[in-house]
Amino acid sequence: MKLNQIKWGIIGCGNVTEVKSGPAFQKAEHSSLVAVMRRNKEKAADYARRHGVPKWYHQADDLINDPEVNAIYIATPPDTHAQYAIQAMRAGKPVYVEKPMALNHAECQKMIAVSKETGMPLFVAYYRRTLPAFLKMKELVESGVIGKPISVSITLVKGASEQDKNTSNDNWRVDPKAAGAGYFFDLASHQLDYLDFLFGPITRVAGTAVNRGGLYRAEDTVVASFAMESGVVGNGLWSFVADESATKDDLEIIGTKGKINLPSFQHTDLKLTTAKGTLSFSFQNPENISYNLVDQVVQSLRGEAECVSTGVSAARTNWVMEQIVQDYYH
Template sequence: MNSKLETVNWGIIGCGDVTEVKSGPAFQKTEHSKLVAVMRRNKEKAADYARRHGVPKWYHSADDLINDPEVNAIYIATPPDTHASYAIQAMRAGKPVYVEKPMAMNYSECRKMIHVSKETGMPLFVAYYRRTLPAFLKVKELVESGAIGIPLSVSVTLIKSAAEKGKDPEEHNWRVNPEVAGGGHFFDLASHQLDFLDFVFGPVNEVHGIAYNQAGYYEAEDTVTGTFAFENGVAGTGLWCFVADESAEKDDIEIIGTQGKINLPCFIHGDLRLTTAKGAINFSFQNPENISHNLVKNVVSSLRGEEECVSTAETAARTNAVLDEMVKEYYKNKDFLQKSTNHKGSCRLD
């Protein structure tokens, strides 16, 4: 980006549920940041959002919002199937982009987005806001300070019951439609966990996964197991299941070191627990009212040239690569999901 922005005038493409509390208000609460326009294909819903949130302009065409001269940065909060196309269009129009996670449908699309970002000089950020939340920052601090000695392994467990059980497929959320989401709930939720581990340990250099559909409620994978290793030598395992009984639900990230361990839920707002030979200590944290507020502030500061952003296209693409690798065998011969041959490919950036 050749020049820094003094005030970031945001336009939102896709002002749906995720923007109501999680993200939308953060653009208005952040210093040197304004939300000046929103877009949704449904005119009535776009106008209603603008009215309720005090946004001066609304559109039902992404083209119109992107080409609004007052808008100088774009937040894309649509489902993943349009992330790449909207981001590329916005960057080619000279607008920096902040896009929801996962970054795109697949790693191949991520690489195209990164190429256009470099070609145009437009910054590209991704909404992995856990990189800025206090509990997750504390985990990184504990690991880096040697609180658990040398980190050896990490295990991720996410077991949830199925909201889709007993429902007609037409009632299902887009998050279990691979043609829209890139995969199932695994892509939507595991992406947060894997991105956080990238934040703590750096890139993954080896990954293997097995994906299944055990309940048959939808066509996407509903259970995934995986093993992965980071470049720094930390070994990882993961279990994700989205069709279990409520009694089996579990949300835990466990990091084991030579002198202790750390446990933290990723989605349930619970305590961080540090266990060493001296005993166990619980840490409690308060998240911002709008959960992505800290990251929005970081993005705005980056666009103003004040600091580097912690969630970039390069880091987010690595997460997409890992997701792809874990489910590639499941999607290899799926007729309902027409993918290019390099959709589910290498987990390494090159």
């Protein structure tokens, strides 16, 4: 399909849409945000007022069926991604959905099937595929400056938040029924998707998930090993209940002639180390961090460009994560 002006509606105008994504739909050329929906009427109206959005709803059906809305961004927790995406695509509207793509890989496959059946494009918000530091890492790897890539190592270790320590915690991100798993699905999905972008699909994977903090039902510590179709092998460690002294955020790629290090979430310098020494590269992200990807989605819907993050690519990341944590949930 090809659209001229993209008129977006948002289902689920919560925190992620305040700065990270929402304003990007208004800033991209040939794009506007015309309606938002949230089940809480007061919060939906407040969001629309503060962001200059002309219409708001408190039922998803009303937004999906609004004739002015011709594309839909789904920013609810993962347990409703498939439901709303399928409904929107069957209503003839392309969909841009938050990550992870869905509650599980089976739901992702259903979404892809409906996208093919209806001809409606399906995109997923893995915006690191469009951020300057991560594009630089890809450029450096492909230039051969670190030689032949051998391995990749992901480390994401954090302390528990005060919210997590609260026994009345109602954080959906650590409720497997709403999120599919815990913070691992929420955060590692970005990292594993980026590796798919960098080295191709992960084809073999094994992992172990445990709960060491006892703060919530979901896993809080995960280890994994994997291999990509390109032959690069990797490992990962994720923990969200460690002592603050152990905090670490690092993505390291080792090659035959050097290595590259880049934090996944801290937005600090990329470091390239070779026999010549270490070079640092600094980057400025867009004010609304999803902007580059949103702009690319708009261009794709206008028939001007291909989008790097689709339902097909994003579903692979759901499969990988599911393989890693499956024993914990069975």
